[in-house]
Amino acid sequence: MTARLDALLGRVTMYRLVLYGLAILFVVGLVFSLLGVVRPGDALGMLASAAVLVVVSLLANLVFSRLFRLTPHAESTLITAGLLYFILPPTLTPEALGGAAIAGVAAIASKYLLAFRGRHVFNPAAVGALAIGFTGLSFGAWWPGNPWMLPFVVVLAFLILFRTRRLPMAGVYVAVGLAVAAAQYTFFGLGPVAGLQYAATQSALWFFVGFMLTEPLTLPPRRWQQLLSAALAAVLYFAVFRFGPLYNSPEFALLVVNLFAFLVGQRRGIRLEFAGRRRLSPSSWEFDFRPLRPVAFRPGQFMELTLPHGGSDARGSRRVFSIASARGEMLRFGIRLPEKASSFKRALLDLEPGTRVSATSVGGDFVLPKDPTRPLLLVAGGIGVTPFIGHLEGIEGQGRDVAVVYAISSPDDLAYAEQLRAAGCRVAIASAVRPDELPVGWTWIGPGRLSGEALLTAVPDAARRSVYLSGPPSMVAALRSALRRAGARRIHTDVFVGY
Structure with missing residues (x-):
């Protein structure tokens, strides 16, 4: 429901x-x-x-x-x-x-x-x-x-x-x-x-x-x-x-x-300068913005961007995106762009480097525990992997016990593979078909939609970890219920609504 x-x-x-x-x-x-x-x-x-x-x-x-x-x-x-x-x-x-x-x-x-x-x-x-x-x-x-x-x-x-x-x-x-x-x-x-x-x-x-x-x-x-x-x-x-x-x-x-x-909170307006974009997968892009003044945030939080444009559709000119970086020198946003993208996303794709935009707010509680000894389980669905990239960048060098489970429609949709590989954490991929090649330490869970049973098989000790779920509402709700039944008590969610 x-x-x-x-x-x-x-x-x-x-x-x-x-x-x-x-x-x-x-x-x-x-x-x-x-x-x-x-x-x-x-x-x-x-x-x-x-x-x-x-x-x-x-x-x-x-x-x-x-x-x-x-x-x-x-x-x-x-x-x-x-x-x-x-x-x-x-x-x-x-x-x-x-x-x-x-x-x-x-x-x-x-x-x-x-x-x-x-x-x-x-x-x-x-x-x-x-x-x-x-x-x-x-x-x-x-x-x-x-x-x-x-x-x-x-x-x-x-x-x-x-x-x-x-x-x-x-x-x-x-x-x-x-x-x-x-x-x-x-x-x-x-x-x-x-x-x-x-x-x-x-x-x-x-x-x-x-x-x-x-x-x-x-x-x-x-x-x-x-x-x-x-x-x-x-x-x-x-x-x-x-x-x-x-x-x-x-x-x-x-x-x-x-x-x-x-x-x-943030005691000044936020102005950003568009620095460039790069394609993450056939259906997703990363957009980089340089703050004109320092912006305070914690990895895993979100920012609301304002992008006035002509012919705005029902999605409007303001959208909330998770921040895919850990430090404020460059703010990165991983965004899915389907074939029938909203007018906002089309305007975003048309931005020229140097264009200045504004953001209205920074917030959210999808942040990692400060205790470096607490093991983590990061579960992403599609572009829901975005906040985890900021998380992993923020804990680089801490030697934390991190397991990542990443559900995608096909191997072509694998975004941020380089960053996940560089983080050195365990990664399990759930996709319709097996990827041709997987980095050392990565595993393929199997075909079909990621289920609670498959997740617990891939990470048997999930109940003792601090769990972070990010992705579509249906996936997050189903996996949260499965993890709770398995005994997990520290579960944090970040639902990507309207994607």
């Missing part, structure tokens, strides 16, 4: 998924308003508010992008407008519509004016909502927190959290939020059950965690940092307080954790 959902959601980018989710909620809210169960009588106000926010946000983004000589990102702008639509109360009054317009401009302006060295700091929608609250022209209503909207919000939030692998973060936020709400309701004499019911069904908790808290550009890079920020956001959201003009609210909570993420 997990692999099927990954395959389905992988057809669109995360940005496009969020945009589709907001569009669905807009239609649902409009229908419910016409039926008189959600904001009855506000249908025209919903249409007016949506129109004002979309038009003003797009125009503001066009103006600021030209002033700063940057390429505008339409999807991101529409998402910001959509989030503000669900934060501010829909209305037909000129004063409130003017407030929505100001919020839209403030939100878009924050992307350019509140950026530090090119680094996106705050969630724009939260900035817009907080700014307009100070003026008194509007306020954060967070109106999707309605029992009628709840099922739709929960399902869409789950899909986004699943697609972005942020369910643990959401779990921490929900658990801490419910606990704080129950404690406060008990303190005020209303009882914990009332607090839990309010937080779970009457608040915008699910919309906040699904659509806003996990926004990737303002997240900390490591999982433990993300979990900590989720707990902090929950406390600031649900704990009642007021310090002058500041009080507990979703937008204030989000801005605080955005600042935390900025302090613990």
